[in-house]
Amino acid sequence: MRLTVIFENHAGYRKGLLGYHGFSVLVEHSGRKVLVDTGTDGSVLLHNMDSLGISPGEVDAIFLTHGHYDHTGGLKAFLQERGKGVDVYAHPDIFQRRIALEPKPREIGIPFTREELEDLGARFHLTPKPMEFLPGFLSSGEVERRHWDRAVGYLTKNGEYVKDPVRDDVALIVDLGGEVAVITGCGHSGILNIAEQAIRLTGKPIGALIGGFHLRGAKRKLLDGAIGRLKSLKVGGLYAGHCTGVDEYAYLKARFQKTGPLHVGLSLEL
Numbered sequence: 001m002r003l004t005v006i007f008e009n010h011a012g013y014r015k016g017l018l019g020y021h022g023f024s025v026l027v028e029h030s031g032r033k034v035l036v037d038t039g040t041d042g043s044v045l046l047h048n049m050d051s052l053g054i055s056p057g058e059v060d061a062i063f064l065t066h067g068h069y070d071h072t073g074g075l076k077a078f079l080q081e082r083g084k085g086v087d088v089y090a091h092p093d094i095f096q097r098r099i100a101l102e103p104k105p106r107e108i109g110i111p112f113t114r115e116e117l118e119d120l121g122a123r124f125h126l127t128p129k130p131m132e133f134l135p136g137f138l139s140s141g142e143v144e145r146r147h148w149d150r151a152v153g154y155l156t157k158n159g160e161y162v163k164d165p166v167r168d169d170v171a172l173i174v175d176l177g178g179e180v181a182v183i184t185g186c187g188h189s190g191i192l193n194i195a196e197q198a199i200r201l202t203g204k205p206i207g208a209l210i211g212g213f214h215l216r217g218a219k220r221k222l223l224d225g226a227i228g229r230l231k232s233l234k235v236g237g238l239y240a241g242h243c244t245g246v247d248e249y250a251y252l253k254a255r256f257q258k259t260g261p262l263h264v265g266l267s268l269e270l
């Protein structure tokens with residue numbers, strides 16, 4: 001498997017690439033290319049794809065980890081540039097209207113309707129269940145929350161704000177034979193829940209856990225518990241970026257044997 005980071009908060013490691021808050025990676029495995037998330041902004045996404053020599057037309061499928069704008073905002077421009085249909089795999093809740101209240105009220109859901117994306121060629125396959133959508137590419141499905149989660153934001157119900165559990169937060173599990181790689185967008189379901197679900201579903205150990213872990217502002221007790229549990233699950237490596245948090249990343253890095261950063265242009269071979 002080869003993973004290339006296309007859209008991420010951190011840049012400056014390679015010329016000609018733009019950093020921006022959001023997440024998108026290309027996963028190549030078994031002769032297929034899956035685009036995981038599309039970042040916040042289509043022009044940044046397409047600029048970085050072009051700089052990295054990746055054309056929208058060569059993508060075999062799109063996997064959306066959840067409906068937040070920083071993972072779906074580039075989808076419309078991607079479809080327009082591609083100019084032909086593409087299968088999009090996700091959880092049915094990605095189209096929910098979502099609001100953040102701090103620091104000021106704003107929309108944080110997918111900034112497009114399902115219809116306008118379908119008109120541009122998106123073929124949505126939405127299910128809360130685990131699903132192998134291409135050989136070796138498995139969606140975790142809705143993640144069972146046995147430990148803490150890291151949900152954020154609000155839904156609107158009958159004119160009121162209710163806490164958003166971000167049920168649509170799913171992870172991509174890539175079957176590498178003897179082990180799996182797990183790719184999480186923001187990790188709102190909680191990285192421990194995600195890791196355990198991947199192991200339960202596949203019966204295989206995790207070689208690498210990659211993506212946004214949403215640990216910014218997490219208490220030490222939570223971080224220590226996460227590190228201990230990931231070690232006992234024998235997770236091979238952590239590649240953490242996006243919403244992981246700078247201090248929290250440093251805390252993980254100092255305590256987990258193999259931890260690496262994510263940045264635009266990074267390529268991982270597993």
Ligand SMILES: [Fe+2]
Nearest residue numbers: 070185186243
């Ligand atoms: Fe995010």
Ligand SMILES: [Fe+2]
Nearest residue numbers: 066068186188
């Ligand atoms: Fe998110």
